[in-house]
Amino acid sequence: MRKIHVSKIKETVKKLCLKANFELRKDILCALRAAEKKEKSPRARTILKEIIENAELAKKKRVAICQDTGVVSVFLEIGRDAALTGGNLEKAINSGVAEAYKEGYLRKSVVGDPFLRKNTGTNTPSVINIDVVEGSRVRIAVSPKGFGSENKSRIKMFNPTAPIKEIKKFIIDTAVEAGPSACPPLVLGVGIGGTFDKAAHLAKKALLRPINKPNPNKRIKILEKDILKEINASGMGPMGLGGKTTILGVNMLEYPTHIAGLPVAVNISCHATRSAEAVL
Amino acid sequence: MIKLKLPLSKDAIKSLKAGDEVSLSGTIFTARDAAHQRLSELIKKGKRLPIDLAASCIYYAGPTPARPGMAIGSCGPTTSSRMDAFTPALIDRGLMGMIGKGGRSSDVRNAIKKHGAVYFLATGGVGALLAAKVKSSKVIAYADLGTEAIHRLVVEDFPVIVGIDPKGRDIYDKAKRKKA
Numbered sequence: 001m002r003k004i005h006v007s008k009i010k011e012t013v014k015k016l017c018l019k020a021n022f023e024l025r026k027d028i029l030c031a032l033r034a035a036e037k038k039e040k041s042p043r044a045r046t047i048l049k050e051i052i053e054n055a056e057l058a059k060k061k062r063v064a065i066c067q068d069t070g071v072v073s074v075f076l077e078i079g080r081d082a083a084l085t086g087g088n089l090e091k092a093i094n095s096g097v098a099e100a101y102k103e104g105y106l107r108k109s110v111v112g113d114p115f116l117r118k119n120t121g122t123n124t125p126s127v128i129n130i131d132v133v134e135g136s137r138v139r140i141a142v143s144p145k146g147f148g149s150e151n152k153s154r155i156k157m158f159n160p161t162a163p164i165k166e167i168k169k170f171i172i173d174t175a176v177e178a179g180p181s182a183c184p185p186l187v188l189g190v191g192i193g194g195t196f197d198k199a200a201h202l203a204k205k206a207l208l209r210p211i212n213k214p215n216p217n218k219r220i221k222i223l224e225k226d227i228l229k230e231i232n233a234s235g236m237g238p239m240g241l242g243g244k245t246t247i248l249g250v251n252m253l254e255y256p257t258h259i260a261g262l263p264v265a266v267n268i269s270c271h272a273t274r275s276a277e278a279v280l
Numbered sequence: 281m282i283k284l285k286l287p288l289s290k291d292a293i294k295s296l297k298a299g300d301e302v303s304l305s306g307t308i309f310t311a312r313d314a315a316h317q318r319l320s321e322l323i324k325k326g327k328r329l330p331i332d333l334a335a336s337c338i339y340y341a342g343p344t345p346a347r348p349g350m351a352i353g354s355c356g357p358t359t360s361s362r363m364d365a366f367t368p369a370l371i372d373r374g375l376m377g378m379i380g381k382g383g384r385s386s387d388v389r390n391a392i393k394k395h396g397a398v399y400f401l402a403t404g405g406v407g408a409l410l411a412a413k414v415k416s417s418k419v420i421a422y423a424d425l426g427t428e429a430i431h432r433l434v435v436e437d438f439p440v441i442v443g444i445d446p447k448g449r450d451i452y453d454k455a456k457r458k459k460a
Binding site: 047050109146 | 342344345350353356382403404405407409412441452
C-alpha cells in the first residue's frame, strides 16, 4: 500500500481551486482565439476579444475569471493500492476548498439549507465524487461551475428504441434554448446511458475533458462533431447577439444502461468553463 | 459609443435604440435575487426602501471580494430573468436603468416601455475586465447577505449594450429576426 496523507489532498484541492478560477483552460482559450479569427460579425468579434482579454487579466491579477466562482465539484480517482491516512477525506477536501475561497478572494456562493438559503460563508460543502480505480495514485480534478449555465441543464429518459435524431434534437434544443444568459459560446457535457443519476454525473465529468480531445468511440465522436456543427449553425453567437460561435465544444461520455431505457443528460457550461487537475 | 452619466434622466435615454453601445459613468446599485426579494417585501408592506429608486440604475451582480488595494473583485452580470417577477414594481417606483445578461419577460418589457426606462446588457463572464471600470464599492444595505448585499458602485466608462430601449424594442427580437 502507498500511503498518502489527507493533508496532501487538502493542499492539492486548494491549489487546484485557485488555478481553475484564475487561469482559463488552455483548450478553451485556444478555441476562443480560433473562433475570434473566424467570426465575421464585428459584435461577435468584440465579445470574443473581451473574453480573451478577461482571461489574460484574470491570470495576471489573480482575480476570478468570472464572479460566479461556483459550487466546486471535486472528482477523485483513488487507486485501490493507495491508503489515505491522517483523518477524514471529506473534511480535508472541504478545508482545501474553504481556504482557497478565502485566500483567493473568491465568491462564496453556497447556501446551506436550500429553502432557508443562509450562506455557509466558506463556499462549502463541495460536491464530491469518488471512483476507485487500478493502481496506487490519486487523481484529483476540481470544477468550479457557475449557475448561469448550470440552471439551463436538462435530463431526459428516452425510450431504448428512440431514433438517434430524436436524441440529437434534444441535445441541440437544450443548448439553443439555454440562450444568452448561459453565456455562450457554450461547452456541452453530455452523459449517455447508465441510470438517471449516472447520466447527470457523466455529463458533468465530460466537461473535464479538453474540448480538442474527442470521445475515443468513433460513433460518438461523429455525434459530437455533428451536434457542434448544428448548434453553431443556429447563429445565436457570443452572448446570443449573433455570430458563428455559439458553442466551443461537445464532450460526451457513455455508460452501459438498462434494456428499457436510454438516459441522456446535458450539462450546459459557459465560455468560462473552468477545471484543473493533478495526480498524486 | 454613446456616453451617459448616472443617474439617468428620461431625456438623456429617450433616443437610445436596442443595440446601441453605451458607456456609463456615475453611481449604480448592485442587487440580485435575495435583495430583490427583500425590496419586494418592503414594497408590499408599504415600507421605506433602503435605496432611493428615483432615476436609479440597478446592476444584477454579486462581486467577488476585493483584494487589498482594489475597489472590487470580479464583477460581471448575472441572469436578469430571475429578477423579472420583482422588476415592474421597482420600475413603477422610479427605477430607470437595469444592467444584466440575457432576455426579459414581456411584463418587464411593458414596464420599461410604459415608464421610458432602459435595460442594458453587459458581457457575461468577463468579471475581471468589468472590475477595472469600478472605481469604488460600498455595502449600503443587507450586509448579512454577503455578496448579495446592495453595494453602491461608482463606475467609469462601464461598457454596455442597450438590450431593451425606452420604446420597448428588444435586441434579442432583432437577433432572432436576422436569423430567420
